[in-house]
Amino acid sequence: MAVGELFLAVFLAMLFNRLTSPELLQFASQEGVRSKLKKWEKKLKFIDALLMDAEEKQLTDRAVKMWLDELQDLAYDVEDILDEFATEALRRKVMSEHHASSSKERSFISACFTGLTTSAVKFTINMRSKIGDITSRLEELYSQRTELGLEKISGGTSTTAWNRPSSTSVQIEPAIFGRKEDKAKILQMVLSGGSSETNFCVIPIVGMGGIGKTTLAREVYNDDKLIEVFNPRAWTCVSDDFDVLRISKAILESMTSSSCSLQNLNEVQVQLKNKVTGKKFFLVLDDVWSRDYGLWETLKSPFMAGEPGSRIIVTTRSVDVALTMGQSEYYKLKLLSNDDCWGIFEKHVSGSAVVVSGQNLNSIRDKVVEKCRGLPLVARTLGGLLRSKQRYDEWEDILTSKLWDLPEENDILSVLRLSYHHLPSHLKRCFAYCAIFPKDYEFIDEELILLWMAEGLIQQSKNKHLEDLGREYFRDLLSRSIFQRSSINGSKYIMHDLVNDLA
CATH class of the missing domain: 1.20.120 (Four Helix Bundle (Hemerythrin (Met), subunit A))
Known part of the structure; x- marks a missing residue:
């Protein structure tokens, strides 16, 4: 595009x-x-x-x-x-x-x-x-x-075009790659210090689209240690429509394993309160986008009756969402290693004639990890696309093609476009301008802000200088996982290759 x-x-x-x-x-x-x-x-x-x-x-x-x-x-x-x-x-x-x-x-x-x-x-x-x-x-x-x-x-x-499919708490894979340490840390946060806390604690998991937030939350949700401690448990996919009534009903239905025909928010939340009163509950709110603090205050009100030590995990791409719903801390999910991405890919193409034959396997590995750049979604999607391809030349065509030229059944594009779709209008143009950067280009915030100013991309304000507005724009894009701190130089920033492709 x-x-x-x-x-x-x-x-x-x-x-x-x-x-x-x-x-x-x-x-x-x-x-x-x-x-x-x-x-x-x-x-x-x-x-x-x-x-x-x-x-x-x-x-x-x-x-x-x-x-x-x-x-x-x-x-x-x-x-x-x-x-x-x-x-x-x-x-x-x-x-x-x-x-x-x-x-x-x-x-x-x-x-x-x-x-x-x-x-x-x-x-x-x-x-x-x-x-x-x-x-x-x-x-x-x-x-x-x-x-x-x-x-x-x-x-x-x-x-229909922008909502991602609803997620599920049912484990899709028998094992996940590269998240053992992450799971252990999240479990420690969930299981520790229950009696000293009031009501519940929110644990946000933050990361860019496709990095595996939902998969990690699912692993924690189904852990045997957690199941022994928390009852009831509930899993709800929130998505971009933060409808308090819809979400409250979904949580109640998940906790009771029965449908709810109530259409009044008060009645639904009264039942929710009765369900969690005096109990240590565990709740996952997956894929949250809204930063509306008032809506969050309304949604969480029934859970104030829960037993101290209750937990709510929130997955989101936005640091601002995490800070709105949680305390001052959140868990930042990092990219996977090349070995872990290759492991995911191998699992999803298991049994393919191309892999079994071992033809140019080293070359294939290099191309797969280069395309993934640490995102498990890409490894899984590529594996799913290639498992039905039985000839090496078909693999070569897909692995050398651009992301946007992949067959329509891939979901990488739709996941990434969600990040763009949820940007306010003034940030969409600033993000698209970042297409001028080559891949792996490291930049400092002030450099990009000056470029935005020179191009007239920062909206004038009577109360703020352009530089200050530019810093707000930059911080907002950073909080939404559009930019990332460089792993080489912590004072500089970088765009993931696929985000760069989107721009």
């Missing part, structure tokens, strides 16, 4: 602000093109409403991809014209002020406007030609929406 497609919606929002600015509208009125610019704004807003649908369909529909590319080119051309308007308006203002300040004010003002006449006419003729071209292209793009089947997605998000 081109960078422009990712932040096109943000770019259009910037154009809307410029098209409605009083300075531009005043100058456009003098030039007699104000009505044209208002039509641009109206048409672009219609098109903007279709972008969510278009960005999803362009992955499988080349015609939609071409439509987005043309829209991106048009948006840049509109920005160029608005820049020319701003430059001409400033030129005229400067000339007027310069001549008006001289001792022969009247004669100079007269000469100024006489001198401006020729250049103004040339400017107007040139601009009207460009405006006519933009208008025609805009009308054509607008008319193509019907034949491309583009629609406005209600609510601004497509749940």
Whole structure:
């Protein structure tokens, strides 16, 4: 995907602000093109409403991809014209002020406007030609929406496209690779110091998408030592819709192993409170995205009746979510070693003719671990894709292809795109800009902040300096696992290869 497609919606929002600015509208009125610019704004807003649908369909529909590319080119051309308007308006203002300040004010003002006449006419003729071209292209793009089947997605998000499949507490694999130490540490946090604590303690597990947070939580949830200590237990996949009623019902159903038909939050939470009162419970909230502290306060209220020493594990990609729901500490999950990634891959292609034959096995291993870069999701997905391929050349094609060219049944792209999808609009454009960095490039925060400032990617604020806003942007992307601290130089940062690919 081109960078422009990712932040096109943000770019259009910037154009809307410029098209409605009083300075531009005043100058456009003098030039007699104000009505044209208002039509641009109206048409672009219609098109903007279709972008969510278009960005999803362009992955499988080349015609939609071409439509987005043309829209991106048009948006840049509109920005160029608005820049020319701003430059001409400033030129005229400067000339007027310069001549008006001289001792022969009247004669100079007269000469100024006489001198401006020729250049103004040339400017107007040139601009009207460009405006006519933009208008025609805009009308054509607008008319193509019907034949491309583009629609406005209600609510601004497509749940079918963006929600990951619900997770389960049932163990999928008999053993996991490379997480023995992590599991031991989490179990120690869960099982230690129960009687000295009040009610329950939240233990957040934080890491980028595909790193194995859910797998680790599942291993802890099913550990025999934990089962002996905690009753009841519950597992709930939260996902991006932090609906307190839905989540509360899911927890109650998990604890009771029976469906709940109640539709009133109070009734559900009363039953939940009765279920945990005086008991040491254990709860896993998997895949949490919301940082809304008020919603969390409401959700957790029934669990205040639990016995001291109760535990809640939260898995999330965001440090801010972890700090909202937990205390001051969280467990940061690290990438797996190359050996562990290879072990996962081997397990999922077990029995394949290519592996059994041992043909170029060292070369295959190098390519697999290079593609995984420590993410178990990639190792598992590649293993699943290749286990049905019986010829080495088929393996070669997949292992040398780009992530986005892998067969559609891989889920790496959808998992990574979730991280982008959940970024606020001002961060989407800043993230997409990071595509300028080559893979494995180490950078310092101030370096990137200055680049964002130079490109105008940081929104102006009356109360804060651009540098301070830039630091907030950077910290937010870091907390969402978009950036990581370099393992070589702790004062610098890096993007995981697959996150770099996404950009």
